[in-house]
Amino acid sequence: MSYEIIGMVVLWTFLFGYVIVASVDFGAGFFNAYSILTGKDRILTAIIQRYLSPVWEVTNVFLVFFFVGIVGFFPSTAYFYGSILLVPVSISIILLAIRGSYYAFENYGSQGHRGYAFMYGATGLVIPASLSVVLTVSEGGFVDIMDGRPQLDYWALFSSPLTWSIVILSIIAVLYISSVFLTWYANRAGDTEAASLLRRYALIWALPTIITASGIIYELRSHNPEHFDSLMNLWWMFAISFIFFVGSVWLIWKQKNYGLAFILLIGQFAFAFFAYGISKYPYLLYPHLTVSDSVTNDAMAISLIVAFVAGLLLLLPSLYLLMRLFLFDDQYIAGKK
């Protein structure tokens, strides 16, 4: 396998990890705020806080890993995306910064301010929306090269239906992923009241997820026919994804095995996410930047891969310890530790 493929697979996997972990976090913030608004905070807040407390920094690292890694493996992305994304990414950074630090302030300092909870809930939906713009830009059609420098056409970007469909998908997917995970988490904690409420949210957001995702594929057909065709060649991956989706919804509907339901959900998103990723190949920014003309030199690629393997050997046992202590320790989840 060539270095660029290895690099791409690693980075895409980490981005997928971020999508899942961050979705749980973003959605949890929203449900928390929503429950306060509707007077159901008694049911949800405790369970959400117990999950979020020890893991919030870890979530953020997935994102950092992705953007540092992509600059390392594909330095030209720093030039292209760096030149065009100053405004949208700065907005994302500011929102992430406010959200992350105020989470810590609230958690370790003063507790229970309602305005904070609403802000935390709102950013949970705005951040995925703002980050998803990067994916839209990568589809091409919004970037012109002027005097050798890439320029973003804001008007084209924000008047495109594709942009808004991706924004809506990102928000709905966040709510769906999060509610399925929290259903399982609440159920493990033995908190049936919270579990049944979250189960209802999961069922509400299941169908919209599939509808918006299909809508995007439909829009790509006119926006980027080349990409649409390669997506269609991978129809079987989307089919598997859909079967996973049906499986997890069925389990949640029947109130059976929420753990398996969440695993199926990960499978559903993994197949869709990787099918999307593979179909984009070889473009990093359509049509200006491909994987092969932006990849770094061999020496750097080898040393990054070695560092990556060594890093994983260090991280995986540590992550395992973290999960065992907080995610899979029934006594902790139930609030007895």
Added chain:
Amino acid sequence: MPLFEDPVFGSRMLTLLTLTFHIIFATLGVGIPLMIMIAQWVGIKRNDMHYIMLARRWARGFVVLVAVGVVTGTAIGLQLSLLWPEFMQLAGHVIALPLFMEVFAFFFEAIFLGIYLYTWDRFENQKKHLLLLVPVAFGAAISAFFITTVNGFMNSPEGFSIVDGQMTGVNPIEAMFNTASPTKVTHVIATAFMTSSFVLAAVAAFKLLRRSNHDYHKKALHLTMKVGLVFAVATAIVGDFSGKYLAEHQPEKLAAAEWHFETEAEAPLVLYGVLGEGNEPEYAIEIPYALSILAHNDPFAEVEGLNETPADEQPPLFVHYFFDTMITIGMFMIGLSLIYWFASWRGWSVASSRPMRWLIVAGGPLSILAIEAGWWMAEFGRQPWILRGVMTVDEAATQSAYVGHMFVAFAGLYFILGVGVAVVLTKIFKDNPVELELGEQGGDRS
């Protein structure tokens, strides 16, 4: 306003703003884990509840600082690409390795910090809990190591060559262990430990000046001043090596910091003052031979002057004041902690006098100021280069028309975060005073 009209100037100012804010939290983030570790270790060894409580309370404040360090670190990580796209494209090819490893180190640290914080009462054996801090402190220090090598690379770009505009022969290890790295890394880590100690000492001294005369604060003060002294001395020694590195490899930076224009032997060290006609320092203190000693360990050695550097490659002369600020505060802190240590060793009352405690209180913010001044000198002193001798800031910066607007937005963000930190830290410790907490723990054994 140039901030809004000139993207290069705007990019420089936004980077200055972010780094100036971030470095406070990064420095404390590297230094405080070690202090927590020392306190908890002493507490376990002497079976003294006060030290355990110190570790516990420091850790509680520490996570708030880390949170801001994380989010501002994310900001600077992305801003490097957003503001300096040309630079990051080049840097990505040569110096991406330590940047990448820094993420791993931080990941490692974050995981164990999470575990450490939430397991205070989950271990029968306190020593096991203390062990969890080792990866936290190690991860923090090694993060500082990795990221500082990147800055070293900007000052001393090595590990590649450019032939006909094409980059060849990249060696990531050589780029990481460039000539500037050893002195820079040790300087950054030593000053992080020093600053963290003195900031914590300032808190303890402040508490002792206000109503509380609790043993807890006295022990805290004593411990932090001792550790601070050790690292202040270490910093001075490393600083001397840094001077020699500069004289040998980046003479223009040392010359600008020192207002040393003509190459000459027996060069004096110029402190303070203003520049008069024809760049003649006035009202300055001159220490004879001292610059020659700093640069080459030899009072008669020749030190290269700024005039040897082409005019358009000279750093701005105001870095002199940053240099002076850093050196003055460093020396002041060595003196203060030495007097404190000596006086308390001899049992002199001056160690616990109010003026002494006020000076220690001032030492906290002053140490932070010294860190800032040091970084301002390092960064302005490299101008006009972003990568010395290879790429200037003009060539590297974005052409975006919105840099000024982003500056305003980030200034607002840092203001909010700064106020937030101050409010939250005050609240955490005011709502839960140590006397109360020690009572709750039932462990006041002194």
